[in-house]
Amino acid sequence: MTAYVMKGVSLLGAAPRDLVVRDGRIADEPPGAGAEVIDAAGLVALPGLVDLHTHLREPGREDAETVETGSRAAAAGGYTAVCAMANTSPVADTAGVVEQVWRLGREAGLVDVQPIGAVTVGLAGRQLAELGAMATSAAQVRIFSDDGHCVADPRLMRRALEYVKAFDGVIAQHAEEPRLTEGAQMHEGEVSTRLGLTGWPAVAEEAIIARDVLLAEHVGSRLHVCHVSTAGSVEVLRQAKARGVRVTAEVTPHHLLLTDELATSYDPVYKVNPPLRTASDVRALRQALIDGVIDVVATDHAPHAVEDKECEWAYARPGMVGLETALPVVLSVLGEQWELIAERMSRAPARIAGLAGHGGDLAAAGSPATLTLVDPAARRTVDPSDLVSRSRNTPYAGTTLPGRIVATFLRGEPTVLDGKVVR
Numbered sequence: 223m224t225a226y227v228m229k230g231v232s233l234l235g236a237a238p239r240d241l242v243v244r245d246g247r248i249a250d251e252p253p254g255a256g257a258e259v260i261d262a263a264g265l266v267a268l269p270g271l272v273d274l275h276t277h278l279r280e281p282g283r284e285d286a287e288t289v290e291t292g293s294r295a296a297a298a299g300g301y302t303a304v305c306a307m308a309n310t311s312p313v314a315d316t317a318g319v320v321e322q323v324w325r326l327g328r329e330a331g332l333v334d335v336q337p338i339g340a341v342t343v344g345l346a347g348r349q350l351a352e353l354g355a356m357a358t359s360a361a362q363v364r365i366f367s368d369d370g371h372c373v374a375d376p377r378l379m380r381r382a383l384e385y386v387k388a389f390d391g392v393i394a395q396h397a398e399e400p401r402l403t404e405g406a407q408m409h410e411g412e413v414s415t416r417l418g419l420t421g422w423p424a425v426a427e428e429a430i431i432a433r434d435v436l437l438a439e440h441v442g443s444r445l446h447v448c449h450v451s452t453a454g455s456v457e458v459l460r461q462a463k464a465r466g467v468r469v470t471a472e473v474t475p476h477h478l479l480l481t482d483e484l485a486t487s488y489d490p491v492y493k494v495n496p497p498l499r500t501a502s503d504v505r506a507l508r509q510a511l512i513d514g515v516i517d518v519v520a521t522d523h524a525p526h527a528v529e530d531k532e533c534e535w536a537y538a539r540p541g542m543v544g545l546e547t548a549l550p551v552v553l554s555v556l557g558e559q560w561e562l563i564a565e566r567m568s569r570a571p572a573r574i575a576g577l578a579g580h581g582g583d584l585a586a587a588g589s590p591a592t593l594t595l596v597d598p599a600a601r602r603t604v605d606p607s608d609l610v611s612r613s614r615n616t617p618y619a620g621t622t623l624p625g626r627i628v629a630t631f632l633r634g635e636p637t638v639l640d641g642k643v644v645r
């Protein structure tokens with residue numbers, strides 16, 4: 223195994239030093255002859271990013287993304303682990319499907335692909351899936367989610383929370399009261415009224431989060447809230463956390479940056495669930511991320527084929543790709559707050575997913591060399607045709623964002639060097 227010395231690197235913004243990687247780990251002795259030298263002057267090292275919410279589309283929609291192409295996009299974005307959502311075709315609701323995704327991830331070998339299991343059979347919201355069989359499978363599933371759909375039935379939600387408690391699992395909820403979002407096309411508010419589009423009211427999200435934190439409190443289980451998008455949701459979470467409810471929450475990069483005004487273009491690239499909200503929601507989400515009411519930035523990378531996106535707004539599928547732009551967007555929102563970025567994009571998601579070996583301390587000899595090197599001074603104008611992902615549905619085309627991922631290492635092996643995916 224090749225040893226590396228990263229010359230003049232800054233760990234989370236600290237004074238430059240040399241970082242030695244040997245036998246897959248951070249070493250505190252000199253690299254020895256034959257080590258490869260990486261000129262890391264001006265670069266910042268972060269623990270490898272961990273995405274709690276990625277759609278990889280395999281099995282079923284390999285034309286939009288595969289485990290391999292999504293793994294490449296993730297590595298290019300500085301990620302070393304991704305949690306793959308269950309809304310594939312077939313749905314990841316059995317040990318067989320989660321093991322297939324897990325095995326494909328191992329074969330690609332670029333990031334750790336941790337499958338998420340469905341809560342209900344076929345995401346249909348009728349009966350619980352085989353949660354236990356998925357947990358004891360080779361994939362060792364700990365996160366369960368019907369993402370794309372809400373587990374709307376409170377009795378099923380309660381039973382799922384009870385079930386996963388036995389193995390410290392977590393239910394990741396897509397919070398959307400379906401009766402309040404029938405026919406919804408965008409955020410319900412002043413812009414939707416002006417455009418005459420059916421709205422997705424903030425309360426459809428907030429009502430489910432309020433219900434679920436009460437259920438999680440009652441059962442004593444772990445709840446994770448996917449893609450929080452409203453100021454009201456932040457207040458519900460703030461109160462629940464203050465009471466000691468075991469709830470964690472994520473926000474996407476796009477909900478930290480973009481607003482519903484973009485829908486006035488009628489460009490379906492801006493259509494997403496939950497929808498882009500207002501500027502005051504964006505402000506509340508940013509503050510919640512800083513305060514820790516929101517624990518994690520998760521991409522909700524949702525690749526879609528051209529025919530599902532380049533059509534009329536009403537017919538377009540919701541979702542945007544995000545793995546390759548997440549860190550630049552977060553840098554543009556938070557600035558160079560490296561400690562906070564490491565916590566929200568690596569350590570906290572690794573803890574929630576139970577991914578030992580990720581979110582480690584790069585200053586400690588013996589830690590896994592699972593890290594990413596970022597050039598904060600570089601700026602890049604996003605060109606969809608440059609994306610590593612198989613899909614092109616980025617809302618940032620033509621936008622200039624700070625930060626470039628120069629290298630990514632997974633257990634001492636480079637997956638990205640000079641900004642290019644290795645292999």
Ligand SMILES: NC(=O)N[C@@H](CC(=O)O)C(=O)O
Nearest residue numbers: 277369370494495524540541
């Ligand atoms: N976010 C989206 O708009 N779409 C996601 C599903 C989801 O995250 O709800 C997808 O699978 O495409």
Ligand SMILES: [Zn+2]
Nearest residue numbers: 369370396448
């Ligand atoms: Zn969702």
Ligand SMILES: [Zn+2]
Nearest residue numbers: 307369370522
């Ligand atoms: Zn999703």
